[in-house]
Structure formats: structure tokens, C-alpha cells
Amino acid sequence: MKPSARLLLVTALLGLAGCSSPMADFGGHDAARKYSVRSTDNFVVDAADQNAVSCTGLIEQRTPDGRLKVTINIKSREGAPIQTQAQCQFRDAQGLIAEETPWQAFTLAAGDTETLSFVASNSELRNYSVRVRVIH
Numbered sequence: 001m002k003p004s005a006r007l008l009l010v011t012a013l014l015g016l017a018g019c020s021s022p023m024a025d026f027g028g029h030d031a032a033r034k035y036s037v038r039s040t041d042n043f044v045v046d047a048a049d050q051n052a053v054s055c056t057g058l059i060e061q062r063t064p065d066g067r068l069k070v071t072i073n074i075k076s077r078e079g080a081p082i083q084t085q086a087q088c089q090f091r092d093a094q095g096l097i098a099e100e101t102p103w104q105a106f107t108l109a110a111g112d113t114e115t116l117s118f119v120a121s122n123s124e125l126r127n128y129s130v131r132v133r134v135i136h
């Protein structure tokens with residue numbers, strides 16, 4: 001076997017060996033109960049604005065007194081700064097809107113991400129949706 005072929009084979013085997021490392025346990029099951037990263041199904045944007053912003057992360061937590069806290073990362077997809085507003089609608093067990101937070105205004109520079117948090121005033125509220133709109 002030629003030295004270059006041997007080197008290629010060794011490099012490939014070393015590369016594959018790194019793929020089989022075990023996953024680290026960062027807090028186990030307790031962390032899963034404390035923090036929940038959700039899909040972005042609870043992120044609502046008007047059809048006209050869906051190409052301008054995206055949700056890059058959504059975390060649900062409980063405050064010490066049991067209220068739902070939602071933290072969301074909103075990313076600009078635009079090439080220029082945009083004026084944006086966001087609010088959270090907390091829903092009761094039947095899915096009816098029980099509480100709406102005031103709209104929070106913020107500016108997103110091109111490609112930047114803003115992190116916002118919303119906290120329900122009632123520990124009975126378990127569902128939510130975060131609404132985002134771009135000011136045109």
C-alpha cells in the first residue's frame with residue numbers, strides 16, 4: 001500500500017472514531033423538568049412578515065411560585081434594521097386567551113437576534129403563543 005493511501009485510510013478511521021463518543025449528561029432528568037426547549041409552533045408572525053424574522057429558540061420555565069415564563073430568541077432575516085414588536089398571549093386549559101402582555105417594541109439590526117421574556121401573572125396558565133410583527 002502506498003504511503004499516501006495509508007495516510008488517507010488512517011485519517012478516515014480517526015475521523016470516524018470521533019463520531020462514536022458518548023453524549024454528555026448535562027443535568028439529567030431534573031434539568032428536563034426545569035427547562036423545556038420547545039419547537040417554534042408557538043411563534044406567530046403575519047404572512048407578510050414571516051420572511052423578515054424567525055424564532056431561533058423558545059424556552060419554557062416555571063418561576064418559583066409556579067408561573068409560566070417564556071423566553072424567546074427573535075432573529076432578523078433582513079439586510080437592514082427593522083422595527084419590531086412582540087407580545088405573549090397566555091391561554092387557559094380550554095385554549096382561550098386569558099392574558100395578553102403589552103407589546104414590546106425593539107429594533108433588530110441586520111442579522112441580529114433579540115431575546116425577550118414574558119411571565120404569566122397566574123400559575124394556572126399553561127399554554128401560550130408569542131406574536132411578532134414588523135412595523136412598516
